[in-house]
Amino acid sequence: MSTDPDTILLEAEESMSKACEYLTKELRGIRTGRASPSIVEFIKVDYYGSPTDLKSLAGISVPEPSQLLIKPFDAGALQEIKKAIEASGLGLVPVIEAKQIRLNIPTPSKDRRKQLAHQVKKHGEEQKIAIRNSRRDANKHSDSLAKQDGTHFSEDDVKQLKEEIQELVKKYESKIDKMVEEKTREVLEV
Numbered sequence: 001m002s003t004d005p006d007t008i009l010l011e012a013e014e015s016m017s018k019a020c021e022y023l024t025k026e027l028r029g030i031r032t033g034r035a036s037p038s039i040v041e042f043i044k045v046d047y048y049g050s051p052t053d054l055k056s057l058a059g060i061s062v063p064e065p066s067q068l069l070i071k072p073f074d075a076g077a078l079q080e081i082k083k084a085i086e087a088s089g090l091g092l093v094p095v096i097e098a099k100q101i102r103l104n105i106p107t108p109s110k111d112r113r114k115q116l117a118h119q120v121k122k123h124g125e126e127q128k129i130a131i132r133n134s135r136r137d138a139n140k141h142s143d144s145l146a147k148q149d150g151t152h153f154s155e156d157d158v159k160q161l162k163e164e165i166q167e168l169v170k171k172y173e174s175k176i177d178k179m180v181e182e183k184t185r186e187v188l189e190v
Helices: 005-028 075-087 110-147 155-188
Strands: 044-047 050-053 058-064 067-072 094-097 100-104
Touching: 005 110, 005 155, 044 075, 067 075, 075 094, 075 100, 110 155
Parallel strands: none
Antiparallel strands: 044 050, 058 067, 067 100, 094 100
């Protein structure tokens, strides 16, 4: 249980910051019309029995705006990487050339881009809800400050704390809005 305003604020900010970090990860996996290593870098590859991020097993480059080139550090992992890409649900067709894999990234159709933009907004809204939940919890802790034994906090202290919590909410919600706006623009771009 938080017992002072600084701890309550710190915990609230930490929680809100985590919501933004989570959104960053979620948005990274959403395809745009342009090839980007982030589309595939977190695909899990079965590497000698342990699921490993693709970026740990291969160099991923962008030779052309609509292509990715994956060069495994260990040529023995080539087939497993191909299998993982096919199973990823991204709808990409890996083509093995010598000791590397070439991926053509098709430009999503207009309808698909709209769906993806909707998905981006949905992820943003989910994290805004997480931020508002952090505010609710922090406000609950704030209210308990006035009732706790020992150190006494006045109603003005509690009111001030709640205002600071609300400022955090505004700060992090605007961060999320900006992230959603940028990703939506990327997704809709042809």
